[in-house]
Amino acid sequence: MIRGFICVGTFILLFCFMPQTALSQFSGGKLGINGLTCSQCSRSVEMALRQLKFLENITMNLERTECTFTVKESHDFSVFAIRDAVRQAGFSLRFLNLQLTEAPPDSPPCFRSNNVVYHLTDDAGTFNLSRPYQVLAAGFVPARELTNMVLNDSGACKGRQTVFLRPAARG
Numbered sequence: 001m002i003r004g005f006i007c008v009g010t011f012i013l014l015f016c017f018m019p020q021t022a023l024s025q026f027s028g029g030k031l032g033i034n035g036l037t038c039s040q041c042s043r044s045v046e047m048a049l050r051q052l053k054f055l056e057n058i059t060m061n062l063e064r065t066e067c068t069f070t071v072k073e074s075h076d077f078s079v080f081a082i083r084d085a086v087r088q089a090g091f092s093l094r095f096l097n098l099q100l101t102e103a104p105p106d107s108p109p110c111f112r113s114n115n116v117v118y119h120l121t122d123d124a125g126t127f128n129l130s131r132p133y134q135v136l137a138a139g140f141v142p143a144r145e146l147t148n149m150v151l152n153d154s155g156a157c158k159g160r161q162t163v164f165l166r167p168a169a170r171g
Contacts, residue, residue: 025113026077027101028057028070030132032094033086036065041091048089052081065094076114079163083139096140097132097168116161128167136164 031049036042042060049058049067054075059068071077079096086093109120109127120127121136136146146164 025101025111025118026071026098028068029096029098031067031069031082031086031096033065033067034092034094036060036062036091038062044089045086045091048085049082052078052085054078055082078114079116079135079137079140080161087139093140095168096135098135098165099132100129100165102129116163117158119162119164121164121166132168133165134168136166137162 033045036045039062042062045067046058046060049055049069054072054077055069056072057068057070061067079098082096083093111118120133134141138146
């Protein structure tokens with residue numbers, strides 16, 4: 001009987017203090033790419049992104065040097081794989097904005113997806129599923145933008161790989 005209480009108590013503690021986990025909490029996004037000057041450039045990035053099994057409906061916009069995509073529900077998602085695919089095609093990221101599928105817990109405002117902990121830094125103080133969130137991590141934005149990020153290092157938000165998400169600029 002005591003063993004049963006210990007097992008239940010351990011499960012409750014783990015469940016309450018671990019961030020939400022899902023294969024993907026993202027439905028899609030928009031990617032800004034530096035250096036796209038011709039259709040061949042655009043095509044090389046598109047082909048690199050198409051190699052990622054978790055992306056679909058990839059649409060390149062050469063005029064805006066951007067790409068939109070949707071995330072497959074049943075696949076592991078990785079912002080780092082997107083970054084690496086763009087780099088391997090010979091380009092760099094200007095931004096990566098993601099659309100979330102569900103609100104994270106109120107406290108702490110973080111969740112885990114594919115072994116990456118995502119911290120939400122919402123200046124407005126309210127989470128809004130209808131707006132995109134910009135990825136803030138090394139290789140996604142200039143390092144100076146990361147210096148002021150405050151990491152919530154409570155037990156639920158600890159992880160080897162950390163990504164901050166903030167409301168994306170409109171437009």
